[in-house]
Amino acid sequence: MDKLVELKNISKVYTNKNVLRNISLTINKKQILAILGGNGTGKSTLLRMIAGIERPSSGKVNYPNKNIKIGYVPERFPKNIRFTPSEYLLYMGRMSGNSKGYLIQKIDDLLHRFQLDGLKNQRIMELSKGSIQKVGLIQAILQNPNLLILDEPLAGLDSEAQEALVKIIGELKQQGSTILLTYHESNIFESIVENTFYLDHGNISEIESIKKETIKLLVVRNVEKSLVKGWEEILQVEEKDKQLSLYVPVKESDVVLSRVLQLKGSIEAVSTVKLDDDMERMI
Amino acid sequence: MKAVIKYSLHDYLRSHKYFPPISTFIILIFVYYSYTPNPIIDSYAVTSLILYIISAWVCISVLSLDPPVQRQLMILHIGGENRYYLSKLITVLLISIILTAYAFVYPILFTMFNGSVTLTIGLVAIVNHVSLSILGICIASFFSKIITESAVNSYGGLALTIIISIAALGIYDALPSYLKGIVWIIPPATITQTPLINWDGDNVLDLSFFPFIWVIIYALLLLYLFLKLARRFQK
Numbered sequence: 001m002d003k004l005v006e007l008k009n010i011s012k013v014y015t016n017k018n019v020l021r022n023i024s025l026t027i028n029k030k031q032i033l034a035i036l037g038g039n040g041t042g043k044s045t046l047l048r049m050i051a052g053i054e055r056p057s058s059g060k061v062n063y064p065n066k067n068i069k070i071g072y073v074p075e076r077f078p079k080n081i082r083f084t085p086s087e088y089l090l091y092m093g094r095m096s097g098n099s100k101g102y103l104i105q106k107i108d109d110l111l112h113r114f115q116l117d118g119l120k121n122q123r124i125m126e127l128s129k130g131s132i133q134k135v136g137l138i139q140a141i142l143q144n145p146n147l148l149i150l151d152e153p154l155a156g157l158d159s160e161a162q163e164a165l166v167k168i169i170g171e172l173k174q175q176g177s178t179i180l181l182t183y184h185e186s187n188i189f190e191s192i193v194e195n196t197f198y199l200d201h202g203n204i205s206e207i208e209s210i211k212k213e214t215i216k217l218l219v220v221r222n223v224e225k226s227l228v229k230g231w232e233e234i235l236q237v238e239e240k241d242k243q244l245s246l247y248v249p250v251k252e253s254d255v256v257l258s259r260v261l262q263l264k265g266s267i268e269a270v271s272t273v274k275l276d277d278d279m280e281r282m283i
Numbered sequence: 284m285k286a287v288i289k290y291s292l293h294d295y296l297r298s299h300k301y302f303p304p305i306s307t308f309i310i311l312i313f314v315y316y317s318y319t320p321n322p323i324i325d326s327y328a329v330t331s332l333i334l335y336i337i338s339a340w341v342c343i344s345v346l347s348l349d350p351p352v353q354r355q356l357m358i359l360h361i362g363g364e365n366r367y368y369l370s371k372l373i374t375v376l377l378i379s380i381i382l383t384a385y386a387f388v389y390p391i392l393f394t395m396f397n398g399s400v401t402l403t404i405g406l407v408a409i410v411n412h413v414s415l416s417i418l419g420i421c422i423a424s425f426f427s428k429i430i431t432e433s434a435v436n437s438y439g440g441l442a443l444t445i446i447i448s449i450a451a452l453g454i455y456d457a458l459p460s461y462l463k464g465i466v467w468i469i470p471p472a473t474i475t476q477t478p479l480i481n482w483d484g485d486n487v488l489d490l491s492f493f494p495f496i497w498v499i500i501y502a503l504l505l506l507y508l509f510l511k512l513a514r515r516f517q518k
């Protein structure tokens with residue numbers, strides 16, 4: 001996989017406080033990654049360092065592609081901007097070198113998707129917290145970034161905007177972008193996040209992605225268990241009354257179903273299950 | 284860089300922060316020319332010095348416009364700290380050039396001089412105004428919010444530096460001979476004054492160029508240091 005950003009032994013020390021310790025992390029192209037952790041664990045600091053707007057106390061952040069376009073949504077977007085969303089976004093887009101024609105169309109489209117059309121002629125400083133956060137999101141996705149970094153992007157967003165955001169993240173990934181985000185108390189991203197990292201006391205660890213996934217239970221007939229056992233997509237197989245229960249990650253369920261059909265097997269039921277602790281142990 | 288400059292000029296207008304320094308400049312020029320006639324070269328030398336102070340003031344107010352997070356976002360969009368800071372300083376320079384035009388044209392338009400302004404004198408006057416404003420901008424950048432967080436240190440430090448730089452000639456005279464070299468450290472705001480006052484305005488070659496070049500070299504050295512320091516303070 002192509003590397004997008006490489007962090008080598010990053011540490012960050014603020015006065016008397018070691019926020020991040022010796023963190024190494026490689027971010028590849030076309031991924032959706034989440035960094036989770038409690039308050040004050042250094043998530044935002046790490047994101048700012050990956051974005052290149054904060055320097056580590058020691059260690060290195062490398063971008064193999066020097067012309068990488070990074071979009072960054074700060075946790076707190078400045079609220080005292082004296083421009084209207086349209087003016088502001090046009091200026092920000094021009095700074096990244098986009099043409100005016102492209103921007104006008106793109107800004108209109110994004111303002112519409114985030115339901116800001118009606119507010120586009122009001123100054124940002126006069127908007128509500130949620131609307132300001134939306135402007136913060138749009139400035140980051142305006143230029144189709146190679147790497148989009150979102151620091152708690154859901155704070156203050158209504159449910160329509162949250163859904164629009166999840167959809168846009170999916171679209172950006174399709175276009176080859178990598179998305180790196182942090183969030184709290186929400187599972188709206190769980191279906192799209194592929195790798196999750198956990199920050200604790202300045203150390204980072206990867207959470208097995210399988211645990212975060214929702215699982216499909218496929219109940220099938222007329223298929224040999226021995227055949228199915230070789231399929232790597234399948235997490236667990238159980239046999240009961242000549243029926244096979246296959247536990248499959250959501251993403252892979254279509255592939256498995258079509259294979260079952262190809263083998264002239266029949267499908268009895270498909271349902272979504274949440275992993276419980278017993279299941280986790282089994283897997 | 285053009286987008287950052289346009290953004291900053293537009294934002295500066297909307298912020299109304301331009302009002303104190305620019306109205307002060309307009310009033311000072313107005314008051315300075317309240318008695319006529321005036322000697323051309325000497326008057327332009329004095330208005331350049333006024334512009335030096337006003338440019339520094341404008342610089343501090345322009346550099347305080349962007350909240351820190353907005354600054355980070357703009358640096359990301361424009362692709363580097365140096366481009367961001369240079370754009371900001373160019374914004375201030377553009378404002379100073381407009382003020383230069385006012386300081387240059389106003390006395391001619393209202394016939395405040397005792398003679399007519401020749402092309403040579405005009406050019407020298409403009410060069411002097413612009414180079415002293417560049418010096419003022421580069422000095423003020425160090426006392427801006429980017430490097431000096433507290434407003435007291437910011438305005439106090441800048442005022443002190445400017446006063447010392449204007450008093451440089453007096454300081455030079457007061458110092459014992461073995462310490463006179465120290466004057467070279469002080470911003471050369473008044474270094475072009477003596478050659479200008481002694482110049483008759485006929486031939487530009489009669490004028491000593493070194494002071495003008497030194498002002499620019501000094502400003503460029505400050506600019507280099509500012510860009511280095513700003514990177515460190517940003518991160």
